[in-house]
Amino acid sequence: MKHPIVIVGAGIVGASIAWNLARRGENVLILDQNGIGTGATARSFGWINANFAETPAYFALRSAAIDAHHEMEAALGPMATRWCGCLWWEDQGAAFDAHVTELAAFGYEAQVVSPPEIARLAPALAAPPDQAIHVAREGGADGEVIAARLIEDAVAQGGKIWIGPKVTGLLRQGGAVTGVATDHGPLPASQVIIAAGEGAAALTGLPMANKPGLILRTRPLPPILGPIIMAPDVHFRQDAEGRIVAGEIFSGDGPGQASITTDPGALARELLRRIRAHLPGQKIEIERLTLGQRPVPKDGFPAVGPMEEGLYVASMHSGITLAPLIGALVAQEIAERSEAPELRPFRPNRLSPRPENILGG
Ligand SMILES: Cc1cc2nc3c(=O)[nH]c(=O)nc-3n(C[C@H](O)[C@H](O)[C@H](O)COP(=O)(O)OP(=O)(O)OC[C@H]3O[C@@H](n4cnc5c(N)ncnc54)[C@H](O)[C@@H]3O)c2cc1C
Numbered sequence: 001m002k003h004p005i006v007i008v009g010a011g012i013v014g015a016s017i018a019w020n021l022a023r024r025g026e027n028v029l030i031l032d033q034n035g036i037g038t039g040a041t042a043r044s045f046g047w048i049n050a051n052f053a054e055t056p057a058y059f060a061l062r063s064a065a066i067d068a069h070h071e072m073e074a075a076l077g078p079m080a081t082r083w084c085g086c087l088w089w090e091d092q093g094a095a096f097d098a099h100v101t102e103l104a105a106f107g108y109e110a111q112v113v114s115p116p117e118i119a120r121l122a123p124a125l126a127a128p129p130d131q132a133i134h135v136a137r138e139g140g141a142d143g144e145v146i147a148a149r150l151i152e153d154a155v156a157q158g159g160k161i162w163i164g165p166k167v168t169g170l171l172r173q174g175g176a177v178t179g180v181a182t183d184h185g186p187l188p189a190s191q192v193i194i195a196a197g198e199g200a201a202a203l204t205g206l207p208m209a210n211k212p213g214l215i216l217r218t219r220p221l222p223p224i225l226g227p228i229i230m231a232p233d234v235h236f237r238q239d240a241e242g243r244i245v246a247g248e249i250f251s252g253d254g255p256g257q258a259s260i261t262t263d264p265g266a267l268a269r270e271l272l273r274r275i276r277a278h279l280p281g282q283k284i285e286i287e288r289l290t291l292g293q294r295p296v297p298k299d300g301f302p303a304v305g306p307m308e309e310g311l312y313v314a315s316m317h318s319g320i321t322l323a324p325l326i327g328a329l330v331a332q333e334i335a336e337r338s339e340a341p342e343l344r345p346f347r348p349n350r351l352s353p354r355p356e357n358i359l360g361g
Contacts, residue, residue, distance in 0.1 A: 004029040004160070005334065006180055006189035008167045008203065011041040012143040013319050014195030015150035016072075016327025018161075022154040024335045029189075030159065031182070033166040036151050037144030039197045040319065043215055043292025045235060045247040047228055048139040048321045049086065050108060051099075057345040058301060059106040061325065064342070066137060068324035072150075079149050080240040081141040086228040087113070087122060089132040090235075100133060110135045124224045126280050129231075140228050140237040140245070143320045150327075167196070167203060170311065177310035191334060193312045197295040200315035204307055207298040207351045208315070212260050216271050217288040218244040224282060234274040244284060246275050264291055295319070303348035304330065313348050 005021060007014045010032035021028045032038070048066055053059035073079060091099060103110040111134050113121070118128040151161055164184070171179035171186055179188040194203050201208040220242035228237040236246040248260065248267055260267055268289050276284050294317050297303040302316030304326060314330055316322055329340040 002027065003179070003188045003190045005191045005193065006031060006187060007193045007195055008032075008180065009039070009195035009197060009199065010036045010147065010151060010161065010163070011039045011195065011197050011319070012037065012147045012150075012323040013197070013314050013316070013326060014193070015147040015154070016323040017193055017195055017314060017330045018159055018327075019150040019154040019157075020327040020331030021335060022157040022159040024331055025158075026331070026335055027190075028154065028159040029187075030151065030154070030161045031165050031167060031180070031187075032161075032163050035163055036161070037147035039199075040292050040295055041143035041147050041197075043213070043290040044143050044320050045213070045215055045237075045245065046141045046143055046320050047086065047230075047235070047237070048081070048141055049135065050106075050321070051088070051103070051135075053106065054300075055345070056106065057342075059108070061302070061342055061346070062318065062321055063106075063108070065322045065325035066139075068328060069139070069141070072146075072324040076149055076153055079141070080145045081139050082237070082240055083137070083139040084227050084237070085121070085134060085136040086138040086230060087118060087132040087134055088230040089129040090230050090232050092129075092232070096131065096133075103133070108135065109137055121227055122225060122229065124279050124282070125229070126278055134227070138228065140239065141320055142239060143323075146320075146323070170203070175309065177308060189310075191310060191312065193314065193330070193334070195314045197315060197319075198293045200295065200303070200313055204311065204313050204348075205352060206303055206307075206313055206315060206348055209296050209298050210293045211296055213292055213294050214248045214260050214264055214267055214271070215290045215292070216246045216268050216275075216286055217290075218246075218275070219283075219285045219287045221282055221284070224279065229278065231278065234271060234278070236275055236278070243287065244275060244279070246271050260291070264289065297348070298351050302326070302346045303351060304343050305333075305347040305349070307348050315348075
């Protein structure tokens with residue numbers, strides 16, 4: 001019997017690849033050492049957007065990914081994603097104008113809005129800015145909810161999941177990758193897909209520059225906030241259950257600042273103070289803090305594609321935004337053995353033409 005396609009990683013990216021392959025009738029086995037959606041996916045801010053894309057190809061990918069979220073929801077039903085739009089005024093002055101110009105050049109559906117419109121969109125804000133960029137088609141998602149739903153449906157369509165085994169290396173035969181070595185023994189595969197987030201570096205040698213990030217969730221509040229808020233001092237949104245989800249906008253590495261790595265508690269208290277200043281009169285209390293690593297391929301862009309025969313990698317930041325599209329494109333490439341032109345600029349071998357597999361196998 002043909003061996004399964006083995007997907008390493010049950011975060012939102014691996015889950016989406018698995019779901020897209022399973023619905024094409026492919027035999028998939030997902031492995032994760034910890035659990036579904038427990039890596040960066042559960043520690044993410046969850047802003048679905050096509051901002052800061054830098055290149056036309058990356059903008060096109062991110063913009064198409066927003067559409068892919070809706071296609072996924074049409075197939076599986078709503079997944080707690082709030083299509084609430086976003087108000088952005090992180091920079092002011094020339095930097096604000098430059099951002100408006102960049103978004104217009106890409107053709108993004110962004111509008112500059114003035115205080116009355118900002119007050120209409122987000123009446124709870126204590127101090128609306130003089131101007132903000134409003135993008136109505138952006139949203140906020142809880143990645144772990146999406147990952148769990150995708151895997152549930154992949155399993156319903158015949159896919160398999162095994163939580164527990166840590167993949168320790170790759171099996172090779174005749175110059176091709178033929179499976180994975182795990183702490184539970186070897187597993188042969190017809191194709192290995194590494195969707196291990198930051199773990200891709202250890203398994204494939206992909207050069208990465210991961211970045212830590214702290215996310216704070218409050219206890220649920222009544223619905224008080226429409227759009228996602230990207231203010232200069234803090235980013236926050238309200239999730240489907242009423243929690244305010246907030247992310248730090250500085251890593252705290254400057255002199256006198258709380259550091260994310262050495263004093264995340266102080267950073268969280270500062271975050272809380274800032275959210276309370278934006279939303280006065282609300283009972284805002286911390287429910288949960290998470291510290292995560294943003295998986296970032298070395299040049300900042302996604303790394304998606306074959307690395308050698310039998311081995312495919314999909315590792316990226318903005319995976320909450322990108323996963324539905326990436327999953328569909330990867331499944332197309334693997335199942336049809338055809339190339340998705342959208343992925344051409346993002347091949348992993350641009351970062352390391354002959355990557356060394358660090359762990360061997
Ligand atoms: C603070 C923060 C804020 C973010 N904000 C946003 C945002 O606003 N918008 C956005 O789009 N993206 C955002 N991101 C990025 C986004 O969360 C990630 O790009 C995405 O979650 C990556 O998903 P993934 O499935 O590739 O990786 P992960 O979710 O990390 O999943 C990888 C899985 O692989 C497993 N694994 C790893 N190595 C092995 C091994 N050797 N053996 C077995 N299993 C293994 C892990 O256990 C894990 O479950 C943010 C991330 C962080 C940390």
